[in-house]
Amino acid sequence: MNVVDSAKDAGDRVRDTRDRYPDALRAGALLVVVLGHWIATLPRLEGGRVVGTDHLLRVWESAGVLTWVVQVVPLFVFVSAAVSADGVARRLADGQRQRHWWAGRALGLARPTVTYLAVLAALALAAAIGDGRLLAPFDTSLTVHLWFLAMLLGVQALLPLCVRADRRFGLKAVVALVAVAAATDLLRAGVRAPGDLLALGAHVSGSPAGIGWLNMLVVWLLPQQLGIAWKRGRFAGAGAGAALLLLGAAWLVAAIASGYPVAMVGVGLAGNNMLPPTLALVGVMWVQVGLVLLAERPARHFLDRHPVARAVAVLGALGMPLYLWHKLAELPAAWLGGRLGVPIDAGDPGAPGFWTGRLLWIALCALAVAPVMAAVVGFEMRRRRDVAAADASGAIVAGGLALLGGLAASLALGAWPGALIGLALVGAASWLLRAHPQPSADARG
Template sequence: MRAGALLVVVFGHWIATLPRLENGLMTTTDHLLLVWTGAGVLTWLLQVVPLFIFVSAAVSADGAQRRLDQGQRQLHWWAGRALGLARPTVTYLAVLVAFVLLAAYTGGRLLGPLNHSLTVHLWFLMMLLGVQALLPLSVWADNRWGLKAVAGLLLIAAAVDLLRAGISTPGELLELGTRVTANGGGIGWLNAAVVWLLPQQLGIAWKRGRFSGLGCGLALLLLGLLWLAAAVASGYPVAMVDGAFGVPSNLLPPTLALVGVMWIQVGAALTFEAPVRRLLERRRIDRTVTILGALGMPLYLWHKLAELPAAWLGERLGLPIDAGIPGEVGFWLGRLWWIALCIVAVAPVMIAVVTFEMRRKRDVVSATAAPAIFAGGAALLGGIVASLALGALPGAIFGLTGVAAASWLLRVHPQPGGATQRHA
């Protein structure tokens, strides 16, 4: 499910990017959500971050509990996770810096339309690191309160949106979504933690058998659909991802509407769990899952870079990568051409990246000293924020500085000879 979620995100990003050409040359890009309002409903399926967190928590719950029982430092475990993300991100940003410096020197035309597109996907790494840092707290909460911990997070998320909306009378609840998204983030940024912690708490509870079965799955699916219908009716945006900054958003910061997507995805997991498990007992797909798991994060990191050569190829070959807007003849054919070009462009990149990653030292021991871990975490998050805010140029340059510092701070110096660090 994690590998599938990452593939959905990759193809979703490619589909959403609409190159705009003039006289055969790309001059700008549009976002699918900005030219086709109906695409917002598709994001109820394509916004799979809740599913990724849900499954990741289920996978990590036993290891986190074991470390708690043994008195091991969760901070050290998080340092290993952060280092594991920092190292490949350094490689990506280093290559991106080389691209942007070359583009600045040569007056590269394609970088401008794709400047922010090349770094916007890094937000997921920042969110994932933050949620994983709180995994021990989520495990502890499940130990103490079980599903009541989920209910508590849900109440906090609702209270945050109510306060953000300034609700003072029951009648104003009918306009909750409109009032929430009309205000600035403010207190709403608390939900940047709370809303993403919800699927983590649910994933731990699922792993421990606190809820399961077809009936529960169908009930959650129905709850999710009703939840989203009520959210949209109250004025929350239909789309669960953003097509542009500064517009009403369910993502910046997260809103209660996103919780509806979580119910649907968790409900689908439960609904299909039994038949899929039976299928997996008959058909061994270990090797396929291993390959997808190994390639998932590198593909996520590098897939946006493929848009640069894809645009260049589309121009040179005269392909209809600018297919107009939905409803016009050839739009979806143009999308297929664009996706095909992105796949062609990303394939050699993935071969080079995987070859490089396989040859680099893998058994790097993470830091144990709290000051180094906190400093490394701050540098990593700061580097990602700089890349997000400023785009490839100049954001990647500042981002590379921060993430490279994090990669150095989050490891033991000197590295012990032949030591192996394993992370659950």
């Protein structure tokens, strides 16, 4: 059975057993991420060969506002927490160990990442031996998207704690996280007088990260805590959605006025609201959650009356492979565009044919990713399905640290040598996180 058939069967089951709205939100967020990454990459060609890449934010300052829409990581974390909250709550009630649940999540992430890093390391090694002219312009961009996996692992490890916090404190837990995030930016900015608040963003942007790294956890825990609260019915409806949307809009306007960068993605492109996350990024979360509530009733009405469950299930089944491999598709897309003379390098925004070139570039990336996805999904479906370690606490901790270390090495060092180092660590994590049943006494003879 192929992945489409499996997704169709899953779609039939989803029709009766799953809430399709969160699934549709996650599928939509995935597509936004993939298309956003492709749009933002600007290949630069000379003589039909790629000699470098640029980024849309670097050449078009106004694109920063668009990131308020395409920075959908808060939305993904929010929805993922809502989907997982009930299962975690049941395990807590039954006294089950949450580390086994997290080990399953980490193993499900590590296995396909091993495949991606193995292929990337092989390509990087071949490029190091050869001239490497095609790989070099894409080197770091082929691993930069792995940051999301590391972040998701971290916040999901604390999901049981967030469920307990919601049960005990309700929305006060969200308020507490906002307060901590605000205090972190205030301390980073060195605010000493009320007047400094008017330029808070400028002070934060002009200060070393320092204590701001605390927000690498706190800011991403916010949508998780909010997603659990949404699942528990602590806020709902178009009225709450409109209020959150207005709050987010006001929050973003105030943040930009105080000197925070406009763009919500990218580091060293148009400022930095990401590493570490700042209070400005929280405004994007309010906007996105507000839109989720405003769209909920019409979206559910549409989902109930149209046969889209299978399409959503297919996107769900392809989610992890597509996220991992969509950046690598830029390599064959660039090679093909250069060979065919497709105007994928159409200058900068405002230049004639720029947006036509963007559309052709996206088409080439989609064309290139299709066979890759078919091969990868076919390979993953033929692999033996492993079970996560249940009680081996030491192995789970070691596996989690190895997985995070492998992702970090790949992020920091790029395709070469980062992919090779990351492959070794993530491969070790995949082994450590698996259950290794011992043969019985009879089997041992």
